[in-house]
Amino acid sequence: MNKVAMAIFAHADDVSSACGGTLAKWADEGWQVILVRATNDDKDSYNLPTKEETERVNTEEFLRAAEIIGASVVEDLGFVTDVLGDVSMVALRERIVYMFRKYKPYAVFTFDPYTPYEPNLDHVRVAQAVEEAYWVSNFHLHYPEHLEEGYQPHCVCERWYFARSPVDPNYAEDITDYFDRKVDALCAHDAQIRNTLHQLQLHLNTWGRRVPLIDEAILGDIRPLMERSLRDRCSEAAREFDLGEGRLAEVFRVNRFGAMERFVQEHSIPLPGEPEEMHTRACFDPDVALGLRN
Numbered sequence: 211m212n213k214v215a216m217a218i219f220a221h222a223d224d225v226s227s228a229c230g231g232t233l234a235k236w237a238d239e240g241w242q243v244i245l246v247r248a249t250n251d252d253k254d255s256y257n258l259p260t261k262e263e264t265e266r267v268n269t270e271e272f273l274r275a276a277e278i279i280g281a282s283v284v285e286d287l288g289f290v291t292d293v294l295g296d297v298s299m300v301a302l303r304e305r306i307v308y309m310f311r312k313y314k315p316y317a318v319f320t321f322d323p324y325t326p327y328e329p330n331l332d333h334v335r336v337a338q339a340v341e342e343a344y345w346v347s348n349f350h351l352h353y354p355e356h357l358e359e360g361y362q363p364h365c366v367c368e369r370w371y372f373a374r375s376p377v378d379p380n381y382a383e384d385i386t387d388y389f390d391r392k393v394d395a396l397c398a399h400d401a402q403i404r405n406t407l408h409q410l411q412l413h414l415n416t417w418g419r420r421v422p423l424i425d426e427a428i429l430g431d432i433r434p435l436m437e438r439s440l441r442d443r444c445s446e447a448a449r450e451f452d453l454g455e456g457r458l459a460e461v462f463r464v465n466r467f468g469a470m471e472r473f474v475q476e477h478s479i480p481l482p483g484e485p486e487e488m489h490t491r492a493c494f495d496p497d498v499a500l501g502l503r504n
Contacts, residue, residue: 231385237280
């Protein structure tokens with residue numbers, strides 16, 4: 211088993227917000243964590259003077275967050291932020307297939323391509339490209355130039371989907387002991403968080419209202435508001451999955467073999483040198499794997 215977990219996302223702060231606690235936990239448990247950012251985040255600020263300065267600051271803060279999480283590799287695909295809708299899907303997919311073949315991840319974290327109510331087209335395009343890359347990365351006639359570089363076809367085992375509005379979540383990772391690391395990693399994205407809060411502030415202005423907590427965070431320390439928001443979300447996730455009083459969790463829709471899950475559980479045997487127990491982070495009941503959790 212290749213204990214490599216890869217997260218693929220559009221913007222620098224996505225991973226800390228969605229799965230920063232889980233990846234920090236896995237890193238401490240001996241997994242190699244690889245972060246792949248699709249865009250350059252060159253517009254994600256509200257008070258930096260230029261796109262060049264914005265890109266530089268966001269990249270520096272991204273690297274700081276990656277260190278907090280415990281990532282050992284960071285890859286930037288270099289596409290321009292907020293215009294992935296104009297990028298060839300084939301070009302974006304090829305870069306992701308290349309990442310799969312280069313690092314051979316066991317598990318990949320990304321946006322759920324089937325979630326409703328996702329307003330950010332960059333997120334949608336990354337999700338779609340990753341989903342298609344799962345299929346074509348194991349076909350030798352797709353992108354044969356990768357093979358010429360010495361990389362081989364690779365099939366990801368587990369797909370860990372996250373979303374603003376999760377569809378059929380079937381697994382919760384307990385991150386209670388890693389919650390502070392998650393908050394630290396997200397707060398490392400100071401420019402992007404302040405920009406997001408400023409957007410919300412403008413939205414509220416149009417509504418004719420204000421939220422003093424947001425105003426205070428923009429002008430001062432962002433951590434109290436971020437910690438409060440994340441704690442509410444992670445507490446709700448833990449309660450939904452009955453993890454116990456006071457626990458905190460991140461939720462996912464995890465897919466390993468889809469409709470074949472029950473079959474492979476019943477009929478698979480270990481490869482030579484591999485242990486008898488099944489390799490998996492999430493302990494799958496076949497019905498859970500198919501999104502049939504009660």
